[in-house]
Amino acid sequence: MKTKKFIYALLFVSGMVLGQNHISLSKFPHDKIMVIAHRADWREAPENSVMAVKRAIEKGVNMVEIDLALTKDSVLVLMHDNTIDRTTTGKGKPSDYTLEEIKKFYLKDGLGVPTQMRIPTLDEILDTTQGEIFINLDKAFDYFDLVYPVLKKRNLFDEVLFKGTATYEEFNRKYRAIKNDIHYMPIVRLANHEGWAKINDYMNHYKVYGFELTLGSDESHMINFKEIQKSGARVWVNSLWPQQSAGHHDDLVLENPDAYEWFVKNNINSIQTDRPKELIDFLKRKKLYSPVK
Template identity: 30%
Template sequence: MVAGICGCSSRNHLLINNLSNYLQYSSHKTPIISAHRGGGTYAGYPENCLESFGYLARQMPVVIECDISITKDSILLMMHDDTYERTSTGTGKVSEQTWTYAQTLFLEDHRGVATKYRIPTLDEVLKWGNGKVIYTLDVKKDVPYRWVVEAVQNAKAENYAAIITYTATQAELVHRLDRRLMISVTIRNREEYDRLHAAGIPDNRMIAFVGTREPPADLYEFLHKKKIMTILGTLGNLDGMAEARGDGTYRRFVENGADVLSTDRPLEAGRALNLIR
């Protein structure tokens, strides 16, 4: 058995023995919800926040897509933007402030309402996630991939953390740093797959992000034949389509070939796919 979910005091435990096997395509697998920026679209629950991760994980098995930035004194912390204003009580650029300053801030939800929650470090996130969620780690500019890989290794998180890359060069670097890691790669067409293949990335280490619009059916078919799971970014227009036309739209995305839905509406998508427990 590769993975299982068991209810325990209202919390879902995600038990994964081998992430490569768990994220390998099979026509029999249940679709997966990925929470863009770790949630952050529900009142009182900010993005990139441990409490938000837990709020979602208590309700369904979930992938947490979250963002890694770096402070002036080289601490890896969870923040999407270059600056603090949008998501916290802070001001200024993250890279120009110390971790000491970051610790004084409170996170704000999507309405701009301050919460009691603090900005976590990458180390704290990796420690918390074991047995609870899968992570896809989005490495922001100026953050060395080597440091993120080392943090995953130090936390022994290889079986629940994958690294997001955007180019074949980045994917090759991550694979060279640790050949055990799963890598989220962008494959919107055959040419992008060919570049990754030429860079030496094995099929069984790829999760294919196919973009934020539905790709041609033959791309899904091509990737599935290679047992590569696909991530469709419904965040943005496709989430808006589902909200306007009905959440059953998420089922159509899966029927068309998406294995993972990366969404700003994880609970709505989860309910539509009967994943909420």
């Protein structure tokens, strides 16, 4: 009897822990706007660093966008550029170094000043994000086969969003074996004359999580985002720079706290931003914010 009670108690506690730690992309409310921090919260800490992710979590950000690269010994690390020159004290490509070698360099902050922080591995980032914040993987299309087993081991497929610029045919040819296990978001460059043909090709063959749409510097390439939302897919637009969001960029919020109203009016429900605090403040006032858990 005592043994049974102990087992029941253990199962109960385990269930509570799992419940507390579980977050789900599938269950994130469609009528709330998802806040994505570009390269994590790089204004508070070096871009693509563990600390930048922690700062995003503290702010209540829903998702961090991170960039992947591969070392000489095939370890996935975070790095946006083709070289480590701009963001670290080192020089050259990530693939020029083993993990042990690349860990000797220090990350620089947004002003180019060296810090005491090192380039993180994907595993180190997942140790921080698991159960706390969603991840979007950028510059990672060629590494999906390497990321997949890492996420499978941790049971994190519902916390990570993959993406890429490929057509459906290219995506299906390369990742047919894993495509139904992951959340995937095609990038559609409306200003480069991509549009409904690419969108419909995906929607007719595959359940995408959403579409990342780049608009150009004005509204001449806009399409009806409401039609995309009706399909169940999220509509993602970057507010980072004028040329990505028809001129409606982050820095406008410094003078106008309602600058993000344009995104709401245009049926956009995922925004990648360089100013997560200001965006969250706006969404809370409009009752359009939801925490991840």
